[in-house]
Amino acid sequence: GGVGKTTLAKAIYNRIFLQFGGSCFLSDVRSKVKELGLVKLQEKLLHQILKTKEFEVDSVAEGVNLIKARLGSQKVLIVLDDVDHRSLLESLTRERSWFGSGSVITITTRGEHLLYGLTTSEIYRAKLLNDNEAQQLFSCYAFNSLSPPQEYVELAQDIIKYSGGLPLALVILGSHLQGRSVEEWSYEFKKLRAIPHCDIQKILWTSFDGLDDNTQSVFLDIACF
Secondary structure: OOOOOOHHHHHHHHHHHOOOEEEEEEOOHHHHHHHHHHHHHHHHHHHHHOOOOOOOOOOOOHHHHHHHHHHOOOOOOEEEEEOOHHHHHHHOOOOOHHHOOOOOEEEOOOOOOOOOOOOOOOOOOOOOOHHHHHHHOOOOOHHOOOOOOHHHHHHHHHHHHHHHHOHHHHHHHHHHOOOOOOHHHHHHHHHHHOOHHHHHHHHHHHHHOOOOOOHHHHHHHHHHO
């Protein structure tokens, strides 16, 4: 997590959604399905696209039938953000034939295997930022410029390296350190190396939770070693 998949998907959505008869951005699907259930997600998808709450969905099977019946002739834009189970795709956007001609379905996920077998046009693999891009992004949030002042250069480089090239980590750290003195930066960086910043720790734990049980076990064995 933190590589920028959601940010990129949201930016594209905001740029093109007016070209469609209806649109829906379902964010953080992985957490929402645990909190609300799959039926409520189907309901939310329909309500947002149809711009009405005149009906309720009573079961997943009914939700599938309603999606096909109500959206089958509409050109729609749908983004499913942070999908972690194939069952979500099966119940929300399984087939292109469920939607009208020209519809676009975008899925962000940490598990590329979930996309295999779908009639996908293209799979885009989000990349980490290179050193120059990372410096520019971090500096935008830390200094409101594209590069750090001379007295901050060395510390900024250390912190950027610490972020591992994750855009979200760079944004969090840059915002956290904005307006502070060099001495404060040095002190904060020492703290960060000893105890990860809570938001970055959350990003890392979210990524860890997305691993399968065997990979988690191997990761923990490595960490403990």
